[in-house]
Amino acid sequence: MQRINASIGFDRKLWREDIEGSKAHAAMLAAQDIISADDAAAIRGGLEAIEAEIADGRFVFKTELEDIHMNVEARLAELIGPAAGRLHTARSRNDQVATDFKLWVRNALVRLDNDLKALQGALLNQAERHASTIMPGFTHLQLAQPVTFGHHLLAYVEMLGRDRSRVADALKRSDDCPLGAAALAGSPYPIDRRNTAAALGFARPSANSIDAVSDRDFALDYLATGAILAVHLSRFAEELVLWSSDQFAFVRLSDGFTTGSSIMPQKRNPDAAELVRAKTGRIIGDLNTLLIALKGLPLAYSKDMQEDKEPVFDAEETLALALAAMTCMVADMKVNTDSMRRATDRGYVTATDLADWLVRTLGMPFREAHHVSGSLVKQAETRGVQLYDLSLDEFRAVHAAIDERVFAVLTVEASVASRTSEGGTSPARVREAVAAATTRFL
């Protein structure tokens, strides 16, 4: 029973929040004359001593005391005697654990936001440096149209911005303090729930005592936010793996984030990026674990809910590590601008620019222009040359009205420079977007 029942092996991580919650509770009990000022002072002193013991690694956690709440309370009794028994007046472990865990998750959300911001900062640095670095843009992983590398990186800045807005939403939604709900029905003592809510940094006490001890939405919000973020990181990690391969050679990851092979001396494996890609599975698993643990639980508290913590702790450690690794990889990566540029010399990436020119200069309907451009691509393909290598006669053989002005739109430089629509890839727009994102996010 002890082995299946105890949570101290993992919930010791809540020690700071548990002590913070108890201090606020004891102060409120004294302010409401539910316990004496002397007892409250003794409780506070004892809790501070325990805080120091745990911080210094001197505290002895005991499995037979089941969880962090009873470990702290038992030690308090050793330190201050019978007054310790008054701390649990008008409180239950049900509202206590909900409060501790919510406080912990709120702190974790703040840390997550900081980590996301750091990664955005690293991406913005590289985006600014590479606002006019040309690379092929892809759809279906086929060469599509030229874009700038800065523009591509800014796509991730936006994704992370949405992740941060989910973090902010989660924080807003977790602003109700469960403390004072007691076991589930509320308390017969004249407690002041607004006092403890404010002391712990919450906006208000939770409105319904049954909901307060049953609710783990704040943990689900954390994990759902983390799962979406992890999917973003894995898409980026996958691009780093592709880009750092010899076939692409778009970036060179620093030695610190690659490993050699025990047999092939030339290898530079992008292990850190691959691990970020794989750890996504863990985080999605953490979300599933908690969704499934909560599914079908009757109100109010059931012991199943003790299983809420490990997935959140695991996700938090994993996300912190993955974000730190990505931030350093982005900051350190060397961009191979020549091979990015060279990669645009394949695949007729300006075929759309040619069609657009036919529309704008000759007034051709886009569908027909698409067809004409396609015929010219076929011709270039047959000869094994680029569109701009075709002669004016060859252009005219396909459509008589084409003139020499067409050559001006066939280079990748002209193509990206022309994409000046809002949110587009032209270097001028990208520089603007970097400045705007810096104001919005940093």
Ligand code: ARG
């Ligand atoms: N260790 C428990 C948990 O983490 C604390 C709450 C216990 N409450 C109870 N009624 N047994 O959920």
